[in-house]
Amino acid sequence: MGKSQKKRSMRRHNPMRVPDSHLPKGLESAASTSPKNEAVLPIIQKLENPDASERKWAxxxxxxxIQNDPSTRRLLQGKNVVGALITRLSDSEEEVWIEAAGALRNLCIDGGYDICAEMYNKNILAPLKAFVPKISSALSQFLESPKTAPENARKVVYEFTENVNTILWCLSETSNKALNAVNQINLVPFLMSFLAARAKLPIATVTAAAQCLYVLTDDNQPAIDELRSNAAYSTCLLEIVHDEGSVTGKDKEVFWDRMSTLKVLSSGILSNVSPFPPPSAASGVDVGKEIVLPLLxxxxxxxxxxxxSALAESLVVKLALEPPQIEKLSLKSAPKSDHRSDTEIELDRLENNLRTVQLALEILTGVCATLPDPDPISEVQEGEPDAEEDEDSDAEIEDDVTDGMALDDVPVTNGTATASHLPALVEPLITLIQPVRLSFPPAAGQSSHPPTTSVLSAIHVSALECLNNIFLSLSASPSPGLAAASASGKHIWDSVWAALGSVGTEIARGQERKQEMWEIGVGVLWGVGNIWKGNLVPNEDQVQLLIQLCNSSTDPAIRVKCIGTLECLAQHPQSIDANRVIAMHLLSxxxxxxxxxxxxxxPLIQTLSALIDIYSDENLPYDINFRQGNFVQRLVDSVEGVRKAVRAIDRRKERDLKLRGEEMRDNLIAFIKYRRALKF
Structure with missing residues (x-):
């Protein structure tokens, strides 16, 4: 069964905050759809103005x-706003480079990969690297002698630091090339200094450092080694996780929202870096079981x-009655980059709380991945022949006929999340995959509040990924008690289908998250189906949807998931008609x-596995389909084609697939012999 344990195909944890995929390509379309087109050129020009106050204003x-406005962001990007702002980071005036960092930070957060990649390519790391020792020096001075700098000066430095750390965090997620460049700055001691001094620093500044550290320690050995090397670091992280301190005053709720995020991030860092060597305080701690699961x-x-979703909608209506931000853009009253109304602050707080939930789901997904990584592929010498033995259909096959599913062959490690801890997570996750009103943008245009829509859809996807790993782990550690709880299986199965039904199959441009939900959701269905195989009654519409998705997808992984799910449904003993429909699809x-x-x-190898598994017991009621349909002859007709397909797999590049293909080829031949030998 497909191991989508810890996804590494894309590094970015947070999706684009204000998506623009619904917009047509090109600058002309951006100009035609931006309500602020006329304001763009003067701003670009003012970024180069000799007057520092105008550069700051720009x-x-x-x-x-760019606030919640992807078309204007794209238009500015087309006018090289990124390059102009990076130049301003080296401005002679402090206020200018402080505001430039704020603008770049907002572009990173709102714009995602493309803008971050552009920043990296335009060498943003050079000025950022120069800021790190300056920030360290200022931080040390503030901590040692708080009275040497006025509160306003400290506030500016803290906000600037938050912006720099956020940009470094986003760059680290952009590509491995950018991550390697960030590694050269040796940021771990710098970032940990904020966490160590958290009691004396604004919580937002500390949280930005923790976010950057969380990303840097995610499957990135240099940062992991650095964090493991200092026992004080893990002690600090454990203290944050267990912090139950109190704070009073009007900002109490906001502080604890941020503190919750910081605790979640700290548990994620610990999870990324675990296991810790002695004499670290965390060396004897089962981070997954003792920290991550109880906290998250x-x-x-x-x-x-x-x-x-309802709160966001009501706040958006309220915000619409307030004066638009663009009216405040005048040189006489230059707006502050942090100028936000109470409604905007409340919307930001709601989004931040939802982002914390998404982050928690992401960390749990990793903890629920209890299967080991595949062994490193042993290198095959250049020019070494690919050992391939062609056996004819009469060859003796010693192995019994098996289903060949990958998860059946993979042992469970002594991982941090044992199977007994996983079912308790399922019900909250089932709730989080159900779409709500603001989950996806409308078919045309954008959401009434893109950041909320972005995080809601990200939560749905992350919850599905977590469920996928849970059922993959449970399948790998079979429990007779769990398999017997068929009512639970049906409830989960129906709940996943309800979520996918709410998503629908009509997916417009800009609604790519819907497609992602289907692709991950089918993996969840396969996991559920595998645990309760034979107990789930196939539904005709669901079967047809799975067949359609299998036929329409060009992604082999999606096809494999569909085939695996159909295989599970085909094994309901009394559903003879559904079995026939599924079998005809598999044979095709x-x-x-x-x-x-x-x-x-x-997909071909998975299909062979499925057919052998479904019809390995000739006493089941649906086996009549195999006999009446003369399926054995269809399997015979496929043998030579299967041999050719397996022979074509490059052992150097796809060793595991090659081994599995050879196993399925042999199993197919043995299965044909077995079925031919049966007397009815």
């Missing part, structure tokens, strides 16, 4: 112009997405004596 104006389960269970994937399979090698 930096601030960029932040205000309440976080994911505490939120109501329905209420959050096989090669013939004259034509190869058009579905790809991995």
């Amino acid at each position: 930096c601030v104006a960029v932040s205000n112009l 389960q309440p976080v994911v269970a505490s939120v109501s997405l329905t209420e959050s 994937i096989l090669p013939t004596s004259t034509a190869p399979s058009t579905y790809g090698t991995e």
Whole structure:
């Protein structure tokens, strides 16, 4: 079964905050859809103005112009706003480079990969690297002699630091090339200094440092080694996780929102870096079981997405009655980059709380991945022949017929989340995958509040990924008690289908998250189906949807998931008609004596596994389909095509697939012999 344990295909943890995929390509379309088109050129020009106050104003104006406005952001990007702002980071005036950092930070957060990649390519790391020792020096001075700098000066430095750390965090997620460059700055001691001094620093500044540290320690050995090397670091992180301190005053709720995020991030860092060597305080701690699960389960269970969506909608209506930000753009009254109304602050707070839930889900997904990584592929010498033995259909096969599913062959490690801890997570996750009103943008245009929509859809996807790993782990550690709880299986199965039904199959441009939900959701269905195989009654519409998705997808991994799920449904003993429909689809994937399979090698191998598994017991009621349909002859017709497909797999590049293909080829031949030998 597909191991989508810890996804590494894309590094970015947070999706684009204000997506622009609904917009047509090109600058002309950006100009035609931006309501602030006329304001863009003067701002770009003012970024180069000899007057420092105008340069500062232009930096601030960029932040205000792009707020929840992807078309204007794209238009500014087309006018090289990124390059102009990076130049301003080396400005002779302090206020200018402070505001430039704020604008770049907002572009990073709102714009995602493309803008971050552009910043990296335009060498933003050079000025950022120069800021690190300056920030360290100022921080040391403030901590040692708080009275040497007025509060306003400290506030400016803290906000600037937050912006720099956020940019470094986003760059670290952009690409491995950018991550390697960030590694050269040796940021771990710098970032840990904020966490160590958290009691004397603004919580937002500390949280930005923790976010950067969390990303840097995610599957990044240099940062992991650095954090492991100093026992004080893990002690500090453990203290944050266990902090139950109190704070009073009007900012109490906001502080604890931030503190909750900081605790979640600290648990994520500990999880990334674990296991810790002695004499670290965390060396004997089972981080997953003792820290992550107890801390994060309440976080994911505490939120109501329905209420959050309704609150966001009401705040958006309220915000619409307030003066638009663009009217405040004048040289006489230059807006501050942090100028926000109470309504905007409340919307930001709601978004931040939802981001914390998404972060918790992401960390839990990793902890629920209890299967080991595949062994490193041993290198095959250049020119070494690919050992391939062609056996004819009469060859003796010693192995019994097996289903060949990958998860059945993979042992469970002594991982941090044992199977007994996982079912308690399922119900809150089932709730979090159900779409609400603001979950996705409308078919045309954008959401009434893109940041809320972005985080809600990210929560749905993250919750599905977590469920996927849970059922993958439970499948790998079979429990007779769990398999017997067929009512639970049906409830979960129906709940996942309810979520996918709410998503629908009509997916417009800008609604790519819907497609992602289907792709991950089918993996969840496969995991659920595998645990309760034979107990789930196939639904005709669901079967047809899975067949359609299998046929329409060009991604082999999606096809494999669909085939695996259909295999589970086909094994409901009394559902003879559904079994026949599924079998005909599976047989259509096989090669013939004259034509190869058009579905790809991995789906073909999964199909062979499925057919052998479904019809390995001739006493089941649905086996009548196999006999009446003369399926054995169809399997015979596929043998040569299967041999060719397996022979074509490059052992150097796809060793595991090659081994599995050879196993399935042998199993197919043995299965045909077995079925031919049966007397009815």
